Amino acid sequence: MLKAIRRAVDRHRHGQGAYAHLFERYQGDEVIALDCETTGLDPRSAELVSIAAVPVREERALSGSALDIRLRRPAGLSGDSIRIHRLRPMDLSDGLSVEDALVALLDFIGNRPLLGWCIDFDVAVINRHLRPRFGFELPNATIEVSALYQRYLRRTQPDVTPDLRFEAIAKALSVPELERHSAKGDATTTALMYLRLKKLGAVASTN
Amino acid sequence: MIRLDLAQLPFSLLDDDALAQLRQGADVAYYDRGEVILDAGDVGQHVFVIEKGAVEELDLSAPSARARIGLYTHGDLFGAISVLNGHSRYRFVADQETLCYLIPGVLFSRLCEASAPFADYFRQRLAEKSRLLTEQREGGVTMAGFMLARVSECMRAPLLLEAGDTIQDAVRALNKQRADSVLVFREGELGIVTKTDMLNAMVLQGRDVGAALGDVAEYRLVTVAPDEFLFAALVKMTRHEVARVVVLRQGRPVGVVELPDVLSYFSSRSYVVGLEVEKAGDLEALALASARLPELVRALMAQGVKLRFAMDLLAALNGRIMSKAFGFVVPAARQAQSCLIVMGSEGRGEQILKTDQDNGLILADDVDWPDREPVLARFSDTLLTLGYPPCPGHVMVNNPEWVHSVAGWRARIARWALLRDGASMMKLAIMLDAHAIAGDLTLLDKVRAALFDQCSRDELLLSQFARSVLKFSTPLTLFGSLKKPQHGIDIKKGGIFPIVHGVRTLALQARIDATSTFVRLERLAASGVLSREMAEDLGEAMSLFAELRLHQQLQRMADGEPGEGSLLVVQKLPSLERDMLRDALHVVSDFRQHLSRRFHLEY
Numbered sequence: 001m002l003k004a005i006r007r008a009v010d011r012h013r014h015g016q017g018a019y020a021h022l023f024e025r026y027q028g029d030e031v032i033a034l035d036c037e038t039t040g041l042d043p044r045s046a047e048l049v050s051i052a053a054v055p056v057r058e059e060r061a062l063s064g065s066a067l068d069i070r071l072r073r074p075a076g077l078s079g080d081s082i083r084i085h086r087l088r089p090m091d092l093s094d095g096l097s098v099e100d101a102l103v104a105l106l107d108f109i110g111n112r113p114l115l116g117w118c119i120d121f122d123v124a125v126i127n128r129h130l131r132p133r134f135g136f137e138l139p140n141a142t143i144e145v146s147a148l149y150q151r152y153l154r155r156t157q158p159d160v161t162p163d164l165r166f167e168a169i170a171k172a173l174s175v176p177e178l179e180r181h182s183a184k185g186d187a188t189t190t191a192l193m194y195l196r197l198k199k200l201g202a203v204a205s206t207n
Numbered sequence: 208m209i210r211l212d213l214a215q216l217p218f219s220l221l222d223d224d225a226l227a228q229l230r231q232g233a234d235v236a237y238y239d240r241g242e243v244i245l246d247a248g249d250v251g252q253h254v255f256v257i258e259k260g261a262v263e264e265l266d267l268s269a270p271s272a273r274a275r276i277g278l279y280t281h282g283d284l285f286g287a288i289s290v291l292n293g294h295s296r297y298r299f300v301a302d303q304e305t306l307c308y309l310i311p312g313v314l315f316s317r318l319c320e321a322s323a324p325f326a327d328y329f330r331q332r333l334a335e336k337s338r339l340l341t342e343q344r345e346g347g348v349t350m351a352g353f354m355l356a357r358v359s360e361c362m363r364a365p366l367l368l369e370a371g372d373t374i375q376d377a378v379r380a381l382n383k384q385r386a387d388s389v390l391v392f393r394e395g396e397l398g399i400v401t402k403t404d405m406l407n408a409m410v411l412q413g414r415d416v417g418a419a420l421g422d423v424a425e426y427r428l429v430t431v432a433p434d435e436f437l438f439a440a441l442v443k444m445t446r447h448e449v450a451r452v453v454v455l456r457q458g459r460p461v462g463v464v465e466l467p468d469v470l471s472y473f474s475s476r477s478y479v480v481g482l483e484v485e486k487a488g489d490l491e492a493l494a495l496a497s498a499r500l501p502e503l504v505r506a507l508m509a510q511g512v513k514l515r516f517a518m519d520l521l522a523a524l525n526g527r528i529m530s531k532a533f534g535f536v537v538p539a540a541r542q543a544q545s546c547l548i549v550m551g552s553e554g555r556g557e558q559i560l561k562t563d564q565d566n567g568l569i570l571a572d573d574v575d576w577p578d579r580e581p582v583l584a585r586f587s588d589t590l591l592t593l594g595y596p597p598c599p600g601h602v603m604v605n606n607p608e609w610v611h612s613v614a615g616w617r618a619r620i621a622r623w624a625l626l627r628d629g630a631s632m633m634k635l636a637i638m639l640d641a642h643a644i645a646g647d648l649t650l651l652d653k654v655r656a657a658l659f660d661q662c663s664r665d666e667l668l669l670s671q672f673a674r675s676v677l678k679f680s681t682p683l684t685l686f687g688s689l690k691k692p693q694h695g696i697d698i699k700k701g702g703i704f705p706i707v708h709g710v711r712t713l714a715l716q717a718r719i720d721a722t723s724t725f726v727r728l729e730r731l732a733a734s735g736v737l738s739r740e741m742a743e744d745l746g747e748a749m750s751l752f753a754e755l756r757l758h759q760q761l762q763r764m765a766d767g768e769p770g771e772g773s774l775l776v777v778q779k780l781p782s783l784e785r786d787m788l789r790d791a792l793h794v795v796s797d798f799r800q801h802l803s804r805r806f807h808l809e810y
Contacts, residue, residue, distance in 0.1 A: 060236040064311055176258060176306065178235075188235055192306070195237040199304075 010136035019106065023139050026111045031056045031143060033115045033191035035183045036122045043124035051101060051126075052183035053108055054191050056115065059199075061191035067108040068184045070095040098129050106134075113141040117166050117190050120144070143203075145169070145193050152202035169193055217284070217328040225318050225325075234309040238262075238301035245299040251289025253309040257281055260305025265298045278302065287329045290315055358440050359433040361469060362454050362462030365390050370398075370421030374405050377420055388451055390460050391420045397460060398424030399453060430455045433462065440464050484527050490535055490589065497528050497593045501560055505761055514559070514754045515725055515746075522556030529566070530645040532593060536586045544574040546643050546650035550602060554640035555707070556723045559757045560764075563598040564590045567609035567641070569616060569650040583610065602637060613650055617657040624661045627671050635662065635672065639711055642722045652720075659718045673712040673806040676705045676799055696788075698775045702752040705795050706745055709802045713737065724749055745798060748791035755788065 011023045033054040038046035053067040072095040096104065105126070116122050119142045127137040146164040149172075153162045163172070166186070170177050175192040179185025197203050218226065234253070238244050244255065247267045255262070262279045279285050289295035290312040319326035366386050368377060370393035377389050377400060388401040400420050408414045408423040429452045431440045440452050444466055454462040487493040503524075504517060526549070533547050551565035552558040564587065570576065587605040591597060602609055611619065620638065623631035638658060643651040662668050679700040696702075707724050714727040717736050721727050725746055732742035755775055775788075803809055 059238060059242075060234050060309065062234045064232040064234045064309070064314070174259070174304075192235060192237060199237060199239045 006137060007139055010139060014136050019134070019136070022106065022111050024111050026113060026141070028112070029057075031113045031115045031194070032109045032140075033061065033187040033194065034109070034119065034122055035116060035187035035190060036125055037181065037183045038125055041121075043121055043128065046125050048098060048101065048125060048129065050095075050183040051105055052187040053105065054184065054187040055112070056191045056194060059195060061188050061195065063184065063188045063191075066184055066187065067104065069101045069104055071101050072097055099133060102126070102130055102133065109140065111140060113143055114138070115143040115145060115190060115194050117145050117169070117186075117193075143194070145190055145197070148197045148202050149173070149193070152197055152200060155202075173197070217325055220324040220328060221318060221322055225321055228314065229310065229318065232311060232314045234311070236307050236309055238305045238307065240301055240303050242301045243298060244301055244305075244307070245286055245289060245295050247295055247298045249289070249295045251286055251291075251293060251295050252312045253286055254284060254290055254312070254315045255286045255299075256284050256308040256310065258306040258308060260307075261302040262299050262305055262307075263302045265300060266296075267298050287315070291319075291329060357433070358431050358435050358437055358454055358464055359462070361437055361440075362433065362464045363468070365453070365460045365463050367392070367460065368420055370394075370419060370424075372420050373417045374409065374414070374420065374423070375416040377405060378416075386463075387465060388463060389420065390453065390463070391424050393421040393424065393426075396426055397428060397453070398426040399428060399451075399463075400424045401451070428453050431464070432456065437464075437469060441466075441469050444469075484524060484531065487531060490532070490592070493528060493531055493535075494593050500524060501761075501764065504559060504757070514750050514757065518557055518559060518753070521559065522553070525553065525558070526642075526644040528593060529590065529595075532589050533586060533645040536589055537582055541576060541579070541582070542646050544571045544576070545569065545646045546648060547604070547645040548641040548643050548651055550637045550641045551598075552640075554642040554722050556642070557707075557753065559753060560760055562595070564595045565598050565602045565637070566590075566604055567602065568604045568611075569654055570610070570612045571647065571650060572613050574612070579610070580605075580607070613653050616654045620654070620658050620661050624665070624668055627668065632672055632675065636708065636711060639715055640722050655720055659715070659720075663716050663718050669712060669716055670806040670808065672715070673709065673802055674808055676709045676712070676802055677808055679704060696775045698752050698756050702792060702795055703749065703756070705799055706749050706752075709798055710745065712802070712806070741794075741798065741801070744794045748794040751787055751791045755784070 014020060014023060033056055034052070036051050037049040039049060040046040048071050050071065051067070051069045055062040055065065095101075114123065123138055123142060131137055146169060149169050150162050150164060153160060163169075166189075167177065167180075169175075170189055170193060173193050173196040175189060175196055177185070178188050180189075194203065218229070221229065233256075235258075238260070244262060245251070245253075257279055259281060262283075262285065264279070264285065285299060286295070319329065363386065366380055366384050366389045368380060368389045368391050370391045372391070380389060381387065381402065388399055391398050391400060398421070400423055404423050404425060408418060409416070414423070429443050429447045429449050431443060431452050431454055433454050433456055443452055444450065450466040452464050453460055454464060484493065484496045487496055500521065504521065529547070529549065534542065537545075546569040547566060548554070548569060549564075549566045552562055553565055568583065584605040587597070587603050597603060604610055616638075620635070623635050635658070638654075641651060641655070662672070679697070710724050710727050710731070713731055713736055714721070717731060717734060719727055719730045719734075721730060728737070728742040728746050731737040732739045737745075759775060
């Protein structure tokens with residue numbers, strides 16, 4: 001409820017601004033598979049390390065023309081997270097500032113729907129940085145791939161308790177995990193899960 | 208975003224920078240079973256690499272419903288040709304759920320530009336593929352044959368002299384025995400003296416002709432045993448940089464193997480057969496020599512000799528045999544007044560095993576030879592005993608239809624050109640391939656000139672003449688759908704005939720007097736009638752067809768299964784040959800379209 005009100009307010013405030021197009025209803029049939037690597041799992045404190053956005057068009061994941069951003073070393077880059085995404089401080093020395101990264105991201109995704117595994121987390125982390133700088137949050141529609149999978153499973157195998165972990169879904173849909181824990185790799189894998197579910201008839205038309 | 212092993216061909220031809228671009232630039236796509244990935248006629252925008260699943264390649268130009276010409280699975284790559292050509296010739300359909308990496312065409316073209324080997328891999332044309340195949344075959348059959356030969360089959364008897372004998376003695380012995388080296392024993396030790404050793408001793412060391420051999424001999428010998436493989440002897444020669452090895456049996460010299468002997472070991476057989484033909488003083492000797500031709504063909508093929516050269520050699524030998532037979536049967540005075548011609552594949556020099564007798568006779572205009580018929584009948588019978596079966600169409604000198612004076616031939620050619628029915632066209636085609644092998648060879652030139660004058664500028668006649676290239680369809684559609692072994696592709700009708708006849712038509716128009724399809728192609732390319740590329744492709748396709756056909760015929764002979772060898776069972780071919788066959792049939796198909804346009808055959 002609160003979200004809806006916020007969005008309405010954002011739209012009202014920015015409907016005439018530089019980012020007005022973000023608030024328009026999306027008419028096409030593309031989606032953006034989004035994945036962020038962060039310094040932690042708490043959306044209130046996690047800092048962005050890298051962001052990848054892979055467009056999905058027809059039956060293809062356009063990983064070749066994906067957005068793949070690395071950010072400048074955030075304060076919270078610690079040993080724990082380095083072990084997961086393998087980005088050391090030195091790898092991030094020539095990264096973008098959060099500000100520039102968000103501009104690039106907004107330009108790239110436009111008003112296309114965002115697709116992800118636990119997409120709410122990624123959107124929440126981005127929004128935390130977006131609101132203080134731009135005055136609004138991502139207005140894009142979101143598609144949760146694990147929810148699509150759950151719905152598909154409930155229809156085809158009602159007795160099975162779904163395993164909604166990323167690896168489990170990939171395995172069940174026989175999608176290869178391309179580069180686990182790289183933003184672009186995970187985003188592409190997510191895109192493939194989505195394509196697979198679409199073929200299986202588990203995705204309603206995106207319009 | 209490619210998880211594939213990029214260390215395999217063709218990606219292994221790329222450098223790290225290009226591989227990084229490839230990893231970064233590839234898209235990924237999912238296709239359901241039955242989904243069309245790339246349709247025939249589509250613009251080729253991507254090169255596809257399969258991560259998972261299988262894709263079949265279908266030829267839609269086939270009248271029959273589905274003609275699967277290829278199947279690709281994990282790690283395979285397709286669509287590259289479509290990107291290079293601009294559009295796809297075939298339809299690619301997912302045979303099961305398939306995950307593909309898509310390399311954008313722009314990126315692919317950039318990689319091709321950056322790496323010549325990578326580009327070559329894809330642009331590998333028919334000629335190069337053919338070379339690969341030959342290499343493969345040479346590596347297989349020839350090496351096997353070579354390795355199976357033993358030293359004892361190829362050694363010369365040793366020439367043994369005493370250590371006290373002089374250089375002069377040695378030279379005399381060498382000349383007498385036509386050898387290159389002598390062996391000497393000195394105090395139980397074996398040494399060798401070559402011509403070079405003696406030359407060095409006399410010229411460089413100033414010894415005289417009376418010097419003892421024992422003093423100039425080389426005692427560090429490279430030796431082999433008689434039952435060792437010949438190949439091992441060659442390896443030893445290469446390793447020790449010597450041109451001969453001594454063959455020892457239990458310490459005793461039993462022979463010498465010379466490098467030239469090893470090298471000529473396999474090619475010597477053609478020489479021997481040729482010699483036997485020339486030496487033959489009567490028909491029986493000729494028949495014996497003639498009977499060895501199939502064996503010669505097999506030996507040449509096993510050595511990986513290019514089929515074209517084998518055919519040339521065989522045509523020359525067959526020509527010599529017939530010419531000799533002609534000399535035995537026909538009186539000398541008559542030989543000078545007439546010209547024996549061979550026609551059909553023999554005229555073109557493209558028969559590989561023995562073919563039918565296709566021959567005729569041209570008489571000089573002023574000759575009166577009333578009792579020729581029994582003589583010519585005897586000649587045909589003679590060829591029969593030499594192993595040339597009669598021509599089913601009866602194109603033979605014992606048929607008066609194919610024996611005329613120059614004026615007579617001119618009149619017949621004029622009549623054929625006027626009639627323009629199927630039989631006349633066929634006779635014109637037969638006559639166009641005529642090749643003179645005995646008698647007064649200039650008589651054929653006169654007849655050929657008449658043929659060119661009559662036909663080469665008559666567009667309507669040429670069009671009519673060319674039409675039969677469309678008679679048999681190219682059997683491209685049959686791939687994959689053949690099941691029973693007796694079914695197969697008729698390589699002669701679907702492949703060889705359209706090339707031979709199309710080239711023949713173009714040669715007629717361009718007044719090219721050569722009869723071999725290969726030479727005609729070269730001349731057509733030289734005079735700009737055909738593009739160099741098309742001529743080369745056609746030549747390679749022609750070689751391939753002939754080679755496949757020959758292998759089949761040899762196989763059947765070995766199995767004791769006589770009969771036509773032109774039906775080719777595609778499934779039995781190794782995949783490289785299958786690919787090449789498909790490419791070659793495409794060349795034929797393109798050529799037919801080219802001819803259709805050129806001679807307006809669409810109507």
